[in-house]
Amino acid sequence: MASGSRRDIALAARAWPFEEARKVLARIERRQKAGRALDTVLFETGYGPSGLPHIGTFGEVARTSWVRQAFHELSDIPARLVAFSDDMDGLRKVPDNVPNQEMLREHLGKPLTSIPDPFGTHGSFGAHNNARLQAFLDRFGFSYEFFSSTDCYRSGLFDQAVLAVLGHYEEVRDVVLPTLGPERRATYSPFLPVCPRTGQVLQVPIIAWDTAAGTVVYEDEGRRTEVPVTGGHCKLQWKADWAMRWFALGVDYEMSGKDLIPSVELSTRIVRILGGEPPETLSYELFLDEAGQKISKSRGNGLSVDEWLSYGPEESLAFFMFQKPRAAKRLFFDVIPKSVDDYLAFVAQYRREANEAAAFENPVWFIQGGSPSAEDYPASFALLLNLVSASGAQDRNVLWGFIRAYAPGASPATHPGLDRLVGYALKYFEDFVKPQKRYRAATAKEREALAALADALENMAEQRDGETVQNVVYEIGKSHGFEPLRDWFKAIYEVALGQTQGPRFGSFAALFGCAETAVLIRTALSGAFLPGAKI
C-alpha cells in the first residue's frame, strides 16, 4: 500500500530521528535559498574535560548517529559526525580516581594536554582521556571523526573564528556578562590567555585588545602581558568557545542535555554575532537514578555502561537510549529486562514487516545500522530470568535444558542471540537472585528423608525422565510421613535450593542430573550452605 519512493517515505517517517533530520534538511534548503549552499553537513558531539566516557556519552553518540542515519535517507549531501574533545580546558581539580595525585596537583590550571599522563601510558593526561574516549566509541562501532580542541587551536584551524570573536569583543562579552554571577563578572573575558611562563589557562581581566594585531593584554600578578589570541595562545571561555567552534567548523547539528539549555541559547546568540548560523539543536532529558535523582558521575549513582552490558546486550542499551529522548527516564538495573524484551518485540515486528515504511519507524532499523539481521527469539528475557530463578540453574547447559522444554528445536547453534541472553540471565541470577537465597537446616525427620532421596537419586544416576524421578521423590516423601506432601517439597527447596519455591523437582533433577542432585542434597545436609559455614 505504501507508494512513493524510499525518500518520500523517509520524508514522512515519524520516528524522532527523522523529525530531527528534517530540521537539518530544512536548514539546507534555507541555505540554498540564501545562496550559501552546503556541500557537507556536520553533526557534532562534545565531551567535557574529564574525557571519561559514561553511559550518557553512549546515549549522545548513538542518538546523534541515528539522526545522521535518518538524514542519509533524506539527502545525498554527505554528513560527517565529529567527536570533539575539550582537551584544552584547564584542569580545575584533581580527580580522586587517578594515580599520581601529587604530580597532578602541581599542574592544576594547565590544559589537560599539557599535563603528564598520570597513568604513564600516553603523551599527556588529555591524550590519555582522548584515547579512552575513542576506544569507547570504537568498541560500539560508531563512525566518527575525532577532533582535539588543543589541535584545533594550535594548528590555527580556529584562528579565523577566534579573530572573529576578537572583532566582536564587546558584543560577545556583553551577551555573556548578564549570565554570570557578580564575582565572575568582575574578571570575565571571552579570552583565557595561556600563561607563557606557567602554561596555565588564566581567568584574568583583559585590559586591552587589539583587533588589528590579533592580541589581548592581560594583567596577572601585577604584570602586563600581551599575547596573540591565535595559535593556541588563548583559549576561549567555554560559552564563547562552543559558539566559536560551531562557527569555525560549521556545525549543523548538535544535541545536549537539558542542563545546557541556557548555554545553547547563549551560544546561539554569540554565533549570530559572529555572522554564522547556529546549528539545529535538541535538548534531551537527563537520566535519573533509582530514587529519581539526576545521575552524576561524581556521585556514582545510576548505572555504568559496563554494568548494563553485563546484564543485557548492547542493543538493549541502545534501545533504551532510542526511546523518547525528551522524557526523563530512570536508569537502573531493573529497567534492563524490560528494555531487552521490548527490543526483542521490535525485532519480531521487523521480521513480520520488512517494508521501508515500517522499517523507518522501527528502532531496530536504527540500532542495527539500517540492515538488521532479524533473529528469532523463541523465549523472552523475562522468561529466561524466571527460569533461572525458579530452577536455580547456574550453568548454560542446564538452562538450555529447560529452554528446550519450551522451545523444541532451539539450541545455542540455531539461536546464538538467545544464547547470549542465557548468559545475561545467569549473570543476573548470580548477582541479584542468589544473594537473596536463604538456606535453612533440615529437621531430623527431613534429614532422614533427604538422605534417602540422595541415595535414591544416586541409584538412578542415568535417569533422564522427569516424571519417573518425580514419582520417586513423591514416594520418599510419603514413606517418611510428610502430610501434607507439600511440606516435603517445601523442605527440599528450602534446604537444598535456599528458596521457598522452585521448579517441579523431578524435572529439575532429571535435567540437572540425578547424580549431581544427590551431591547437591548431601552438600546441603552437611550444612555447607548455611550462614556462617566455611565453604
Added chain:
RNA sequence: GAGCCCGUAGCUCAGUGGUAGAGCAUCUGACUUUUAAUCAGAGGGUCGAUGGUUCAAUCCCAUCCGGGCUCACCA
C-alpha cells in the same frame, strides 16, 4: 524566578485525530499427585481538570491543577 518533562488499568509504562494497549499484579481454568514456571481466559481505566478547533479530541491549541527535574559557580 526562568525553562523542560510528566500526568493513560492496582504498579511500571506504550500508543493513535475515528469503539483504549502491554508487562507485572489479581482472579479462574489447564498441565491426571506440592509450589513456581508455562499455557488458556477473565476482571479492571469519565486516557489530570476546564475551555477551544473539528463531523469526530486521550491525541492538536489555550488555561489551570498536580508531580518531577534542570539552570542561575564551573564546564
